[in-house]
Amino acid sequence: MDMLRLFFSPIILLCKRLLLAMPYWVLLLMALYLVSNIQILPPDERALIFRFGALQHRNSPQVVQGPGLIFAFPPPIDRVFRYPAQKVYSLSVDDLHVPRSPTGGFLTSKALDPEKVGYVLSSDHNLLHVRLALRYRIALPEQYFVRYAAPQKMLRSLILSSTVSQSGQRDIDALLTAGREKWVERIQQELEDRIEEQNIGVDVVSLEVLDVQVPNSVRTDFQSVQSAAVNAQTQEQEAKAYQAQQLPKAKSWANKEVNTATEFSLSTIAKANAEVAQLQAWEKEDSGLLQSRLYRERLRKIFSDIGSVRFVPPPKNDGMRITITEGK
Amino acid sequence: MDRRLNQLRVLLGIIAIIVIVISCFSFMVRQGEAVIRVRLGTVIETHQVSGLQLRFPWPIEELVRVDTRKRNFQSQNTEMLTKDNRNIILMSFVLWSVEDPLLFYQAVGELEEGDDKLNGLITNAKISILGGYDLSALASTDTKLHKYSEIEDKLQVAIRSIAKEQYGMRIHDVGLSRLSLPKENISAVFQQMRAERKQYAARFKAEGSQKAAEIRSRTDVEVAEIKAKAIEEAAKIRGDAEAKAARIYAEAYQKDPDLYRFVRSLDTLEDVLGTKSSVILRTDAEPFRLLREVK
Numbered sequence: 001m002d003m004l005r006l007f008f009s010p011i012i013l014l015c016k017r018l019l020l021a022m023p024y025w026v027l028l029l030m031a032l033y034l035v036s037n038i039q040i041l042p043p044d045e046r047a048l049i050f051r052f053g054a055l056q057h058r059n060s061p062q063v064v065q066g067p068g069l070i071f072a073f074p075p076p077i078d079r080v081f082r083y084p085a086q087k088v089y090s091l092s093v094d095d096l097h098v099p100r101s102p103t104g105g106f107l108t109s110k111a112l113d114p115e116k117v118g119y120v121l122s123s124d125h126n127l128l129h130v131r132l133a134l135r136y137r138i139a140l141p142e143q144y145f146v147r148y149a150a151p152q153k154m155l156r157s158l159i160l161s162s163t164v165s166q167s168g169q170r171d172i173d174a175l176l177t178a179g180r181e182k183w184v185e186r187i188q189q190e191l192e193d194r195i196e197e198q199n200i201g202v203d204v205v206s207l208e209v210l211d212v213q214v215p216n217s218v219r220t221d222f223q224s225v226q227s228a229a230v231n232a233q234t235q236e237q238e239a240k241a242y243q244a245q246q247l248p249k250a251k252s253w254a255n256k257e258v259n260t261a262t263e264f265s266l267s268t269i270a271k272a273n274a275e276v277a278q279l280q281a282w283e284k285e286d287s288g289l290l291q292s293r294l295y296r297e298r299l300r301k302i303f304s305d306i307g308s309v310r311f312v313p314p315p316k317n318d319g320m321r322i323t324i325t326e327g328k
Numbered sequence: 329m330d331r332r333l334n335q336l337r338v339l340l341g342i343i344a345i346i347v348i349v350i351s352c353f354s355f356m357v358r359q360g361e362a363v364i365r366v367r368l369g370t371v372i373e374t375h376q377v378s379g380l381q382l383r384f385p386w387p388i389e390e391l392v393r394v395d396t397r398k399r400n401f402q403s404q405n406t407e408m409l410t411k412d413n414r415n416i417i418l419m420s421f422v423l424w425s426v427e428d429p430l431l432f433y434q435a436v437g438e439l440e441e442g443d444d445k446l447n448g449l450i451t452n453a454k455i456s457i458l459g460g461y462d463l464s465a466l467a468s469t470d471t472k473l474h475k476y477s478e479i480e481d482k483l484q485v486a487i488r489s490i491a492k493e494q495y496g497m498r499i500h501d502v503g504l505s506r507l508s509l510p511k512e513n514i515s516a517v518f519q520q521m522r523a524e525r526k527q528y529a530a531r532f533k534a535e536g537s538q539k540a541a542e543i544r545s546r547t548d549v550e551v552a553e554i555k556a557k558a559i560e561e562a563a564k565i566r567g568d569a570e571a572k573a574a575r576i577y578a579e580a581y582q583k584d585p586d587l588y589r590f591v592r593s594l595d596t597l598e599d600v601l602g603t604k605s606s607v608i609l610r611t612d613a614e615p616f617r618l619l620r621e622v623k
Binding site: 023050051053076096112120123127146147149154160161165168194198215227234236243246258261262265269272275279282291295296302307309311312 | 399400405463476477480505508509514532539543548550551565566568573577587588590591598602607608609611615
């Protein structure tokens with residue numbers, strides 16, 4: 001104890017003299033310097049503290065500080081690294097697409113130079129331009145900020161690898177149409193597996209396919225397939241319209257035919273019944289008088305409508321030969 | 329006052345000397361970094377634990393700092409031939425870090441040179457490994473043929489030990505980030521794509537025509553069936569009606585055949601003779617003979 005007192009007493013004496021000799025403004029500056037690294041973190045921020053370069057509380061839950069008041073020694077002793085905790089980062093991947101021209105449109109390259117233009121190869125060896133965007137959050141900042149020199153570059157490489165791998169397992173029609181959702185799901189799944197394997201410390205929020213296009217040189221041919229499909233549908237629709245028109249027409253005709261036959265049936269039977277009823281009424285009359293009456297009535301009616309009547313004299317004794325001469 | 333000022337100057341001087349001495353005899357090892365202490369040309373120690381460490385000041389000791397964080401190296405496009413003689417262009421990436429800082433510093437030097445070393449390793453590995461696979465190993469719907477992951481694993485194995493033993497580098501992951509075709513082959517690929525699309529278009533056209541024709545012919549058959557049934561039914565109705573009428577007439581005939589025949593004859597005459605009929609009668613026919621005999 002006496003040895004310790006002997007060793008530290010000059011230092012203590014020096015400090016006392018120091019404090020007594022200091023002007024107040026110097027003491028104030030020193031005090032300000034000592035508290036200069038005490039920070040207040042807002043609710044959406046967190047921090048990592050490096051003391052003499054070493055991350056504090058590594059491999060423990062306390063490695064991430066905040067929100068609230070953060071006590072840290074002044075630099076160069078402590079360094080406080082702040083980052084937005086809830087921010088969703090975006091990473092756009094254009095490497096597999098046609099680059100934009102300086103005027104804002106898209107460059108088209110008939111030759112598709114792989115140094116300049118990106119694409120994926122489908123399983124049936126067709127080419128497709130793809131643009132993706134990754135949205136992610138930082139889950140383990142000590143991994144993301146500390147263990148990786150350029151974490152976004154790493155993520156980009158993993159996205160490219162997963163996209164190329166999954167695209168090569170599907171034909172172009174699946175990538176362009178019905179299989180697209182599954183394709184993106186698989187890319188995201190593979191990406192998440194690799195992120196976890198490498199412990200990059202991010203959580204994938206979503207992976208979006210922003211654009212999928214066939215190369216310009218074959219776009220017309222793809223559109224012609226679409227046109228052909230539409231035309232085929234149109235032909236089918238027209239045939240169905242023909243069907244919708246003809247069947248009711250036929251049914252209507254059939255109904256009319258049956259109705260006409262029914263009408264005929266009713267009128268024929270009614271006529272027969274009427275005529276028979278008339279005959280039954282006539283049976284009550286004298287037959288000779290009835291026939292004479294009927295004969296005259298009908299003759300009158302017939303000769304009022306007839307076209308022309310010619311009278312010829314009866315044949316002479318030599319037979320039935322009748323001579324007709326034109327006259328007035 | 330002067331005495332106090334002098335005391336202050338002395339004290340500040342002492343503080344400055346203390347700070348300089350501390351900074352000369354200590355250094356920080358930052359997180360994600362390794363520091364090699366070289367004393368008079370001899371490597372004394374490699375510090376990989378972050379924090380404050382002691383040292384002798386320059387020129388007695390020099391410090392070499394090596395970034396040990398994981399880095400991503402993206403290779404250039406490399407053209408190669410697959411087993412089935414298909415020309416392809418591959419770009420790959422390597423995730424690596426410095427595992428042995430001293431070896432890395434001695435064998436490689438700067439981090440950019442590490443990328444160069446890796447470029448050589450990975451290019452060589454790609455050419456030799458891909459020569460054992462068909463193109464279908466990279467692009468195929470058949471999962472049994474698709475060997476993408478297997479190729480990536482093989483690449484990693486191929487460069488891992490050399491990178492570690494020769495350069496002090498640790499390989500964490502290797503992947504293929506781009507698969508392209510030589511631009512000289514692109515026109516052939518486009519031709520294939522066009523031919524395929526033409527085939528699809530022709531198929532759609534044929535299918536559309538076939539379906540339309542089927543619907544139309546089915547419709548025509550249904551229409552014919554409907555009409556035939558209607559004609560059959562109508563004929564039956566008419567036939568039944570005429571049979572019934574005939575029965576009715578037959579009953580009437582049974583009762584008074586003469587009257588029935590007479591009336592039917594008159595009906596026939598009325599039906600047969602019309603406005604276009606010309607009748608030639610004898611002058612002695614009834615009742616027209618009255619036209620001669622009445623004086």
